[in-house]
Amino acid sequence: MVEVIIIIMFAFVCELIDSSLGMLYGTILSPVLIIMGYDPLVVVPSILFSQAIGGFIASVMHHKLKNVEFRVDKEVMKKLEELGYIDSFRKGVSRDLKVVFVVTFAGVLATIIAAFTAINVPKVALKTYIGILVLAMGIILLLRSKFEFSWKKIVGIGILSAFNKGISGGGFGPVVTSGQLIAGRESKESIGATTLSEVSICTVGFLTYLIKNGLSTWKLVALLTAGAVIGAIIGPHITAKFKSEKKLRLGLGILVTLLGIWTLVKTWLI
DSSP, X not given: OHHHHHHHHHHHHHHHHHHHHSOOHHHHHHHHHHHTTOOHHHHHHHHHHHHHHHHHHHHHHHHHTTSSOOOBOHHHHHHHHHHOOHHHHXXXXXXXXXXXXXXXXXXXXXXHHHHHSOOOOOHHHHHHHHHHHHHHHHHHHHHOSOOXXXXXXXXXXXXXXXXXXXXXXXXXXXXHHHHHHHTTOOHHHHHHHHHHXXXXXXXXXXXXXXXXXXXXXXXXXXXXXXXXXXHHHHHHHHHHHOOOHHHHHHHHHHHHHHHHHHHHHHHHTO
């Protein structure tokens, strides 16, 4: 019973952080569960499933709290059906939702390819690459306060984060969230879009795992999901409480920088 409560609490805290800041759910939870003695083949799909459920709920909350706008204009989409103009689609879908489409498409594609393609790269090299990349993005955020929005940057971030997810399983949240800021997005929008983007990617990853390896037990899935659901409801409220864009951006910059440093330290010194 004590172990059950500990796992639910860990999932709650990790999802609370992830849904409020756009990163760190799997990064924290995965090593903790493995240290507790759980099989990685059970840990990974359990995290993916619970993050998909938690991310969906958090995305709905982010939208309701106006941290982000996931909107499809019904009138414009009706014209799209009648006339078949691609411009109608562009006008009818909010920018936040378009960002999610770009990042999700790249991420899902990379997840499927990675699942069926053997990429023989040393783990130390992968972790070093992720650490340096995240550290660099954190430093960029700390050095500059405002960036000009560009769709080319968003596409680049989508491809880069998908590459990270595909070859290592990590480095998605920090890269997508900080990358959107570098691409000229606002902090709350970036956090909300990252949260929704991970839903499809985690779902595809979970189903792929299920098809290839199966799942020996659903206990961990249930416990993590229970904690993640509670965290997902509360987390977006924390995001909404931030009144200063500069302070939130600074906080994200510091967090990403520390995460990059920690990744490198853990890879080479621990």
